[in-house]
Amino acid sequence: MKILGIFRGFPGLGRVVSGVSLLEELRDKYNCEVKAISYLQGKKYLRQRGFSELQEVSIADYCSIGLLPTNKMGVYIHSTIKSFEPDLIILDGEPLILQSIKISYPSIKVVVLLNPSDVDNPYNDKEAMDYFNTLYSMADLAIVHGLRRTSGTFGYNNIISIPTILRKEIISYNGNRGNNIYCVLGGGTVNSNQEFIDSSIRIAELCIEAARSFSDREIHIICSCDIIASKLYDRTLSSNVIIHENVLSPNDIYSDAAIIITRSGRNTLSEVAYLGLPTVSFIAGDQYRKEEQHHNINSLNLPNIQTATLESSPQELFNKIVKLGSITKTNNCFLPGNRLAINAILNILKPNETYKNRFTL
16 A cells, blocks of 8 residues: 655644654554655654655745645645555645645545644634635545544544544653753744744743753753744853754653643643643744644643743743642553544555554554
C-alpha cells in the first residue's frame, strides 16, 4: 500500500507532527510505502524525520489557509500523485489541495486530520466555518483529534472524534523528571501575524524576568525560529537563561524538564498531560485562538496544568512555577488517539480486513 501525506507547514508544527506520526506507524508496522510533502517549518521537520525529495516553496505558492493548487507547489503535488500513485492521501490543514485532489482524482481515498475547532467553533465567522467544513467534508474520512470531543456530523459523510494523536517518542518515553524549566513557544512563526510574534516574545520575556529569581535552575526558551531568538538575544539575559533557535526533540525537552511553560495549544498540552508534567499554559492570541485554548484547558481540568495570560507579571509567573514545583509527577491520565486513528485509516484502505489486534501503542 502507498500512502502520501500532505501537511500545512506554518506557522508552527501543529499540522505536521501528528500526520508524520501516523505515516511512520503505517510504514514501520504495516509495511506501507510512504511519502510526505510539507513546506516552511514543516519541511524542516520532515528533513529531521528522514524524509527526502523535499520541494522548495515560494511565497506565491501559499496563502493564509495553505497551499494554492494552481501554482508550482500545487503542480508538484499533482506530479507526485501521478508518479507515486498512492492508495491513500492523508492531509492536514490543506482544504484547497483537498478540493483539487477530489476534482482531479475522485477515486483516490483521502483522510483529513482536523482540530476540533476546525469543525466546531462558534467564535469564528459562520461563513468561514461553512466554507472549511464544505471543503473538508469532501474527504472519505475526517479524523478530528484533540482535547475535546466533538458531537454531530457537521455535514460530513464519515467523521470520527478521538483524543489527540501523539508523537511516537511521547508514547514510548519512560524518562525521569529533570530539574530545569522549559518554555516551549511553539513550532515557529513562519507566515504568522505580528500579534503571534509579539505574544511569543512577551511569554519569553516573562520567563527571562522570572529566571532572575532562580539560582538553582536553568530556564530554556525554545523559540523554534530565528526571528524570536534574535529579539531575545538583544535582552540582558541571566546566566541561567538558555535560548534555543531550533526545535528540540521531545527527549531533549522532557528528559531535563521539571516544569513546562507553553501556549495552550492542542499538541503540547496533550503531551504534558500524557507525561504528567507540571505546566504553566498561556492563554494568548485573538478571540478565536483564546476560545480554543480555553476549551483545551477546560477539557483537561488537571491540577498540574495552571494557566497564565500575557498580562501576568514576572512575580506571578514565578509564584506559579514555585507552586507547581511542589507537585510530584502525576500519573498518565491521557490516552492518545493513535490506535483509533490507525484502525480507522486501515479500515478505509481495506475495509474487509481486521487490524486492531496488530496495533500496539
